[in-house]
Amino acid sequence: MNITFKAVMVVSAFALAACNNPARLGGNGVDQSAGGAAGVIPGSANDPTSIAFFQQNVGDRVLFTVDQSTVNPEGQVVLDGQANWLLSNTSYTAVIEGHADEQGTREYNLALGERRANAARDYLISKGIAGNRLQIVTFGKERPAEICSTEACYSKNRRAVTVLATGVTG
Amino acid sequence: MMTRVFAIMLAGLFGTVATVHAQQGPLRIEITEGVIEPLPFAVPNFVAENAAAQEFAANMSRVVATNLASTGLFREVPQQSYISQLTDFAAPVAYPDWRAINTQALIAGAVSVSGDSVSVKFRLYDVTTGAELGQGLALNGTTAGWRRMAHKVSDAVYSRITGETGYFDTRVVFVSESGGKGDRQKRLAIMDQDGANVQFLTDSSALVLAPRFSPTGDRVLYTSYETGFPKIYVLDVGSVQKRVLQSEAGTMSFAPRFSPDGQRVVYSLASSGNTDLYSMDINTGSSIRLTSAPSIETAPSYSPDGSQIVFESDRSGSPQLYIMNASGGEARRISSGDGRYGTPVWSPRGDLVAFTKQNKGRFHIGVMRTDGSRERLITASFLDEGPTWAPNGRVLMFHRETQGASGRSTLYSVDVTGRALRPVRTPDGGSDPAWGPLQ
Structure with a gap:
């Protein structure tokens, strides 16, 4: 499956605006302001092998409905893109973070986050990614991406985020 | 009948139980699911038995009052409304003065401090019947642990009035x-x-x-x-x-x-x-x-x-x-x-x-x-x-x-x-x- 990458810089600005916590876990440490030259800058969002490119153009997250951990059709499109990217960028491993919204108890949300992360991992494995490249972790409701207390934020917090790293996982 | 012995260990020091006998009065809160009227109590500042005890005496009596009031089972009678003051731990209690301001439980205490050691003793009086409830109790501890001693006094008062084990020294x-x-x-x-x-x-x-x-x-x-x-x-x-x-x-x-x-x-x-x-x-x-x-x-x-x-x-x-x-x-x-x-x-x-x-x-x-x-x-x-x-x-x-x-x-x-x-x-x-x- 091919993903069309259009209007790279526009999408990238949009994606940055939509992310409240770029420096948190999974932050790529790349100085985004260094872009601007015409050529491909290694590590920047227009380097298709970079983490920034993955986050902004492939999409690093899939969203879930309340209490659910089934990957929906939109999520499958994102994960298909992630799988393709991981298949061609084999030096990367990933930790998939599972998250929940703040409705629900701490313990239940930890378990729910693990389910969501595992659902994303299983999907990627079904698309040919080696299981030993994919770890999972749950954060329950501890690390919201959006911090309002309405469904507008909750829908973005019920997520599984694929956080890339270079190197080998255990 | 109140025969419980309070065996209290305090940070390596031990408490002693004073031997003052008293009869059991009707001062009692039964904790039920119904709404109750909080029991009015008075905690005059504990008597400082020496100069070094002044601050501890005041602070300890405040901790006791705060603990009891926090339960919702008790209501403190404000110190400003007191008719008589307690300046001598051994003096007889002027019950009519406490009844006149609708106090039901009176907690009297005395504190002495020597170096980093603190002693506190207290008595609980049932103002309505004009009798002491339970035995007087004395505790020894360190100045650093003064709050724990106040919590133990609170636990003893709570326990005597409610019949339940306390929870303040936790x-x-x-x-x-x-x-x-x-x-x-x-x-x-x-x-x-x-x-x-x-x-x-x-x-x-x-x-x-x-x-x-x-x-x-x-x-x-x-x-x-x-x-x-x-x-x-x-x-x-x-x-x-x-x-x-x-x-x-x-x-x-x-x-x-x-x-x-x-x-x-x-x-x-x-x-x-x-x-x-x-x-x-x-x-x-x-x-x-x-x-x-x-x-x-x-x-x-x-x-x-x-x-x-x-x-x-x-x-x-x-x-x-x-x-x-x-x-x-x-x-x-x-x-x-x-x-x-x-x-x-x-x-x-x-x-x-x-x-x-x-x-x-x-x-x-x-x-x-x-x-x-x-x-x-x-x-x-x-x-x-x-x-x-x-x-x-x-x-x-x-x-x-x-x-x-x-x-x-x-x-x-x-x-x-x-x-x-x-x-x-x-x-x-x-x-x-x-x-x-x-x-």
Whole structure:
């Protein structure tokens, strides 16, 4: 499956605006302001092998409905893109973070986050990614991406985020 | 008849029991589910028996007054309304002066300080009958431990009037929270039940969750992301030494709790998209699996006799409460109302289960009998969560998080009947409280 990458810089600005916590876990440490030259800058969002490119153009997250951990059709499109990217960028491993919204108890949300992360991992494995490249972790409701207390934020917090790293996982 | 001997150990020093006999008066609060009129009490500043005791005497009597008033069972008669003052611990009490201002219980104390040693003695008077209630009591301790001595006096007064064991000389372990909702820093902390003497047990370099005391209060179980993944740890409160209890790669563990004998830990282990309950021998580290359903099983809590476990499961489609034998096997559902139930905690008295309930967009702390009957919701807010029982099973502490981007989490305590809801003041925000044993 091919993903069309259009209007790279526009999408990238949009994606940055939509992310409240770029420096948190999974932050790529790349100085985004260094872009601007015409050529491909290694590590920047227009380097298709970079983490920034993955986050902004492939999409690093899939969203879930309340209490659910089934990957929906939109999520499958994102994960298909992630799988393709991981298949061609084999030096990367990933930790998939599972998250929940703040409705629900701490313990239940930890378990729910693990389910969501595992659902994303299983999907990627079904698309040919080696299981030993994919770890999972749950954060329950501890690390919201959006911090309002309405469904507008909750829908973005019920997520599984694929956080890339270079190197080998255990 | 009041024949109880208060055998009290205080930081290596021992208390002595004065031998003043008294008759039992009718001064009594029966804690029932009905609304009661708080019992009016007076605590004149304790008599300072020497100059060095001045400040301690005033402070200790204030701690006693605050403790008693915090229960909602007692109401302090303001010091400004006193007709007579207590300046001599041995002098006879002018009962008519206390009756005239509608005082029913009078607590008289005296403090002396020598070097870093403190002695406090107190008497409890039933103003209505004009008699002393119970025996006078004397305690010795250190100046550094003066609050604990005041808590012990409070426990004795509470116990004599209610017939229940006290809970003031206790500590609470909790998560101290700072920073905004999107960047929250969490550290383990321990404090006295009234919020005083906060000490941090961990730094905020790793996310920590849900600490739980051992039955004797010497150790704390908790969940930490020290390795990047949630794992359960045990920490020695005295030495602050910690060790991971469960470290199997590719799994995550959380929601640990001690068994009542302190020998086992029941916890959740998540692996391959499924969370089940396990029980570990804390000395050998060997675990047995208690549940093996594809649903989520978490938030386990032992019955006081250790024979059963109440827990949370979504096997029916939504989170509900279940009870099973401590060794696993068939579970019976106990929650039956509308909404979602979580974080069940068995009362130390054995009679009730406290829980978090989510219904129609609100959160509640509630209690039900262990057969699921007589459900009672005792709080309501945008987000109330995680109850813990005072060791006498009469008071609950929990945390309340406010709504929105500036949301902040605060510890609250409430009487099991729903009275006396009040915040517990901590330096930063607080969550996940766990009440320790009476010391």
